[in-house]
Amino acid sequence: MMKVGYLGPEGTFTEAATQAALPSVKRVAYETIPKSIDALFSDEVDGVVVPLENTIEGSVNITLDYLIHHRRAEICGEIIVPIQQHFVTHPNHTKSWSSVEVIYSHPHAIAQCHQFLRQVVPHAKVETMSSTGAAAKWLSEQPEDNAAAISNAWAAEKYGLDIVQHDINDYPNNHTRFVLLKNPASKGISISSGQPASEKTTMLVTLPSDYSGALHQVLSAFAWRKLNLTKIESRPMKTELGRYYFIIDVEGHQDTPLFQGAVGELEALGCGVDLLGSYPCFSYVAQAVKETQNYGSSF
């Protein structure tokens, strides 16, 4: 059976995304995102699922920086899942949920449910945990505590908690984009559930130094070939201010003649180009597979 790593403990959104996309693999929890990526290179796992981008928070810099500076894993699939936060309690406290004294969750989840917390449970103290999964786990181990957690439905089920208020996040259309990574030297692992909506290629581009208009030339190489960009992001090279890696997502597969022509031209211009993978894109609703949907737009 294939093994796939994720940011644990059990019940995190990363585990929910892994379960939705790869329902028949053995899931292995890791403490941190870098440790889960390292596990690919020590052959502990065949793949890992890592968060790359969220509707509200933006890019997950720890994932991007680890891929850029430490481990060049290959992206072999995209997994988009909705982020639905629920207000959960231990079954002992289901009826008295509105008078809980403490609420546990991850800082991002707390920030995303700010209006709910302020309006519905303004008296409760808020305590931060390392993940929504860790908050649900902690709550399940304190049956006496008059407390609640903010977590996903997956964690509530896993830890035997009751969902007392559904969908409490302030922004209704919140999604996280995860990617499935593999060791480039290993054989493949692929997403087995659902139909892909599209195909995408992610690459790292560095520009020739002190060359005005270089980024414009990079985009021109794609634009005149009608290759659509869906994302461009800059991350520091860490050598000096003002020097960046560009992480560029392009619709389509890197094996097409147009794509290869664009990459050849970038290299001829003096750019560094590192292809992180061409991969199918899947999106899921809750734990069910939904009709494929394409998020975002090209630009």
Add this chain to the structure above:
Amino acid sequence: MMKVGYLGPEGTFTEAATQAALPSVKRVAYETIPKSIDALFSDEVDGVVVPLENTIEGSVNITLDYLIHHRRAEICGEIIVPIQQHFVTHPNHTKSWSSVEVIYSHPHAIAQCHQFLRQVVPHAKVETMSSTGAAAKWLSEQPEDNAAAISNAWAAEKYGLDIVQHDINDYPNNHTRFVLLKNPASKGISISSGQPASEKTTMLVTLPSDYSGALHQVLSAFAWRKLNLTKIESRPMKTELGRYYFIIDVEGHQDTPLFQGAVGELEALGCGVDLLGSYPCFSYVAQAVKETQNYGSSF
């Protein structure tokens, strides 16, 4: 006397940047970056200094997101200062510094001094604080503790601590770019120390939705006019995955005919354009003013 807000407590790198650029203003400490920006709009201060970007960590998302989504302050100056981390102790423990049991600092400072900590004081426990200034303040209040902190020279002096090891950061060329903000409705405040190296304009651009090649067109409007971009950064619109604000820095002033032509064309293409300010750029070495230097390169 003009009043300028900064992220406190006393002794942070933000205070050091404020002191370098605006030596004769009254400095007012705020607990968080959003609170310091809010103070502009309640007329508590005439300006605030906020961190925007660091060589190692990249953009400071909390600053960018607060400017985009909450308060459109105007940028009126750029302040680049070196980030030099030192190992400091209470004078009681100067001689026994290599056997300290606990080290306090901000998580970024701890990450930036990883090699030093691992090689020189591997036995010591590391504890995180909200800023390097807070770590230095805490250390000064615990004369009995066999402890040290990682902080800047400014904080060491302020809190009467001894620098026992200089420049312990792993990356030698670490700088942070701060900006001076003002309320657009108020009269000006400007940087009074040193000579500017250059002039820059920062703008927020949104693209017409689902329009392939739009970002390329935006860059074309600048490229053919030889207006150099020094940075492009994307931040989420928070409405759905794949929709972004672009924060673009361009060399030169927004009042020039070429710049105004470019902005007019972007608007004609259906882009949203919001000018955050045209401002002079200053860089400093330690607390002294250095010959002006231009960091980074245009692209």
